[in-house]
Amino acid sequence: MTVREEKFSDIEVEEVSEFEDADFEEDRVGSRSRPWLLPLLLGTGLGIAIALGGIRLLANRSAGQQKPVATKPATSIAPSMTVTVAPVETTRVARILNTTGTITARDLIPVLPLTNGLQIKQVLVKEGDSVKQGQVLAILDDSVLQDQIRQAKADVESKQADVGSQQADLASKQAAVATSQANVASRQAVVQQRLADVAQAKAKLEEATQNLRSYQQLANAGAISKQELLTRTTTVATAIEAVRLAEANVKSAEQDVLSAQAGVKSAQANVNIASANINSAQAAVRSSNAKVEQVRTQQGQTVVRAPVSGLIAEKLVRVGDMAGTPPQAVQNGIQNGTNNSAPQRLFSIISNGSLELQALIPDIQLPQVKIDAPAQITSDIDNRVRLQGRVREIQPLINQQRREATIKIDLPRTNLLKPGMFARAAITSNTAVGMAAPQKAVLPQPDGSASVFILSGEDIVRAVKVEVGEIIIGGRVEIKKGVKVGDRLVVDGAGYIKDGDKVRVVNRQ
Incomplete structure (x- = not known):
């Protein structure tokens, strides 16, 4: 039904209504004379009203199904949320190799007793x-060592007394040597005296012999008597005997010197023996003192x-x-x-409290691990554990059954980890160029996926599903798919809008 038809219907309804009112008034005037006419008029009027109401309802439905000829202009939609945006940027993304292992002491020092028993x-x-x-x-407990020290000290005193006795004996032997040496000197002086006597006797013999020759010549010449010659002959014989006796005395004195020298040697030998005894006694003293010191050292070692x-x-x-x-x-x-x-x-002491994580890596992933590579350490039982470690060593041997290698990751000092605990390590293996966005811009979805809101134009947002990669230091995250570099993503306020919303951007990073 057109607008013209609607107007016509309205006029027609009004004319019928006026007609009904005129008839009703006429009937009301004449009703007194015709009482049967009142019910008839009431029924007729009710039927006409019902018919007109149905016509109006059908006309409204037809008008709703048809396109209107002219519409009023739409009112402007106000922004639903104030947000901030940040562009998708290129960055270097660190690839992470996840592994598990056991916390151990980097250097476990055993403390052993220096004295056993x-x-x-x-x-x-x-x-x-x-x-x-x-x-x-x-x-x-050092009571046993104290008894040993007392016994060793008593032994030292005994050995020192023995040294004193040996030193006295040495002095006696040395005095005997001196006496023997003085006897030798005296005997040697006697020898010298005897040698002088021999020389004197030989001089007298030479003189007597010369006198005898002179007297022999005189006797041959008859100048002297035979008795005088005999006297001179006797004098020579006496001188010869004196020489022989002096020489015998020299030999006797030399024998006395040899005997005295033998006495010196014997006394010196006794001195040597006494000296050796002293040395032995002194060595025994030193040994006893060493034992005392040894026991004292052991006593000092009773303090661990x-x-x-x-x-x-x-x-x-x-x-x-x-x-x-x-x-x-x-x-x-x-x-x-x-x-x-x-x-x-x-x-057992953990030297300087230094811990390490011994983690297992499959041999096929071993080339991805480098010495000094950073690693983030976490624990399943303590969410406070979030430490930065560093790969210190890759053991050269690979387990032949499991085909795994052990790597050692140095850890900072902490009270949250103990040797024997299980921990996880996220090792940075290498870096590559990728796309990154603020982590607040990425919204997790119930199905496990993630989405972002891209600012389309100046104030309309569009929801897009993305594939998320590694977490980047600085509150950013890698985005592998779904956006491109330069796309503006909603950051603050992303959790309060929906696809197609109009927003107000307060700043653009």
Whole structure:
């Protein structure tokens, strides 16, 4: 029905209504004379009203189905949200290699007893304590060593007394040597005297011999008597005997010198023996003193000190245990054939508290791991653990059964991790050029996907699904698919808008 037809219908309805009113008035005037006419008029009027209402309803439905000839201009839509935007940019994206492993001590130092067989008297630390180098960890009972020190000191005193006795004997022997040497000198002087006597006797013999020759010539000449010649002959014979006797005395004196010299040698030998005895006694004293020092050193070793600074990882002794003696469980291990010949340690110290993560990497991924590569460490049981480590070592051997290699990742000092804990590592293997956007611009969806709002034009947003990659430092995330470089993404306010909304941009980054 057209607008003209609607108007015509309205006029027609009005004319019928006026006609009804005139008839009704006429009938009302004449109703008194015709009472049967009133019900008839009422029924007729009600039927006409129902018919006109149906015609109007059909006309309205027809008008709704037809396109209007002219419409009023639409009113402007106000922005639904104030937002900020940021462009999609190119950046270098670090590729992450995820692995798991066990927290271990980088350098676990065993603390061994320096003296075995002594009872533990005091234990001054417990597991988890932080200690400094040289700090006392435990004290051993030194009563046995004190008895040994007293015994060794008594032995030293005895040896020193023996040295004194030997030194007195040496002095006596040395005096005997001096006496023998003086006797030798005296005998040598006697020899010299005897030699002088021999010379004198020989001089007298020479004189007597010359006189005898002179008297022989005189006797031959008859100048002297035979008795005078005989006297001179006797004098020569006497001189010869005197020479022989003097020479015999010289030999006797020389024999006395030799005897005295032998006495000197004997006395010197005694001196040497006495000196050797002194040396032996002094050596015994030194040995006893060394034993005293040794026991004193052992006594000093009854104080167990920390060899390095760090954390106590293990405390393996109690008060009353014997230092160096394995516990019963270890003894059972020895009985079962286990080799436990190594000294039993008392404590284990994590040197400087340094920890490392020993993680396993499949051999096919091993080329992706580099020394000094950064790694982020997390824990499934403690969400506070979020540490930055660094790959320190890649062990050269690969497990032949699992085809895995072990890498060691240095960790910063922390109280959140303990040796033996399980941890995860995200190792940065390499970097590549990719697209990045603020992480706040990416909205997770219930189906596990992600989407962003791209600013289309100046104020209309369009929802787009994207494929997200690695998390980038600085609150950004890699976007692999769904956008292109330069697209403007809604950041602040992205969670409060929907596809097609009109927004107000307050700043553009």
